[in-house]
Amino acid sequence: MEELLELRKNIKSGNYKKALEIVDELEAMSKEDKLEKIYSYAIILLLHLIKQEAEKRTTKSWEVSIKNSTERINRINRRRKSRGYYAQQEDLKEIIDDAAIAALRNASLEAFEGELSEQEILEMIDLDLIKNKALKMLDY
Numbered sequence: 001m002e003e004l005l006e007l008r009k010n011i012k013s014g015n016y017k018k019a020l021e022i023v024d025e026l027e028a029m030s031k032e033d034k035l036e037k038i039y040s041y042a043i044i045l046l047l048h049l050i051k052q053e054a055e056k057r058t059t060k061s062w063e064v065s066i067k068n069s070t071e072r073i074n075r076i077n078r079r080r081k082s083r084g085y086y087a088q089q090e091d092l093k094e095i096i097d098d099a100a101i102a103a104l105r106n107a108s109l110e111a112f113e114g115e116l117s118e119q120e121i122l123e124m125i126d127l128d129l130i131k132n133k134a135l136k137m138l139d140y
Contacts, residue, residue, distance in 0.1 A: 046103035
């Protein structure tokens, strides 16, 4: 990783200002990676919650996916040493809002054997209720 080599070089040469800039950049990259992973699991979580509400049923597989997604989001979001979170409540809400669009698209391909459009699925469900349910399932 280029950044680590550059960081080492700047520390050895005593250029701490530049070294700290690299540390800040690495922290930002790490956080962005965590948020992307949370977004990916949020799509899966919402997909199955949407299918449950639209089809008025559930399956063990959907339940496992919901449980796995919430556990993964909670684990990824937790900062180990500082005991804080990468995504604060407002960040999680924004991620859930963004993921809902992709989840709805995926649900239209999976629910009812893929016979309904996104709009038809949307008319069958309360998307805001589902997003709130998802947020409540997450640690915070």
